[in-house]
Amino acid sequence: DIKGFVFDLDGVITDTSVFHSQAWRQVAEKVGVQWDDQLADALKGISRMDSLNLILKHGHRENDFSAAEKQALATEKNTHYLELVDQMTPANLLPGIKDFLTSLQTAGYQLSLASASKNSARVLAKLGLSAVFTKAVDPTTLTHGKPDPEIFRRGAELLNLDPAQCIGVEDAAAGIQSINGAGETSIGIGDPQVLAAADINFKDTAELTLANIKARMA
Numbered sequence: 001d002i003k004g005f006v007f008d009l010d011g012v013i014t015d016t017s018v019f020h021s022q023a024w025r026q027v028a029e030k031v032g033v034q035w036d037d038q039l040a041d042a043l044k045g046i047s048r049m050d051s052l053n054l055i056l057k058h059g060h061r062e063n064d065f066s067a068a069e070k071q072a073l074a075t076e077k078n079t080h081y082l083e084l085v086d087q088m089t090p091a092n093l094l095p096g097i098k099d100f101l102t103s104l105q106t107a108g109y110q111l112s113l114a115s116a117s118k119n120s121a122r123v124l125a126k127l128g129l130s131a132v133f134t135k136a137v138d139p140t141t142l143t144h145g146k147p148d149p150e151i152f153r154r155g156a157e158l159l160n161l162d163p164a165q166c167i168g169v170e171d172a173a174a175g176i177q178s179i180n181g182a183g184e185t186s187i188g189i190g191d192p193q194v195l196a197a198a199d200i201n202f203k204d205t206a207e208l209t210l211a212n213i214k215a216r217m218a
Ligand code: B16
Pocket: 008, 009, 010, 011, 017, 020, 043, 044, 045, 046, 047, 048, 051, 078, 114, 115, 116, 117, 118, 119, 120, 172
């Protein structure tokens, strides 16, 4: 029986994936790396430094920067990203999310957060969700990021649940792989081709309801 939900943040609860893309795109173009949608998708769920490395590799520039230069580029991205985050309000919740979270709490499900972002506490505060997600995996304590199962396994541990008792919700292919590897049921939000490995797929968050989930699990 399902007793808990482990949530990704960026791209599932809120539209910050757009802000991440906007901030990375500026850095990519500054170092002469061409931006495209596939690159934007590949960065979802990936840590900050792994994202930068992927961007540089995409433009065959992986050997052109020192560690200090890379750190400066990552910091520049984050500064820009946080400017965008600081303008957020609860209006930036994706469609249906507030009602879905309320319905889960009312039905007695436990909730935790499995976000790769070091900024998740700040984002949750902006969205008015700090009290909803009191249990969040600290990404700085992880040995491996998504697609490794570690982060979603830890999300279940925080709830004292077995992974088989949890549903993981993700918008990124790397995240679905992490959920599946952890042994949880995976829900993918977005393009079913990108998220083909998900147990259940919804094209957007408005479809994310307990009734729809139960219908798909039956
Ligand atoms: P930060 P998620 C991920 O969050 C984002 O999808 C990814 O694009 C970002 O690079 C990563 O967080 C790290 O974020 O730079 O804020 O530490 O989707 O796992 O909630």
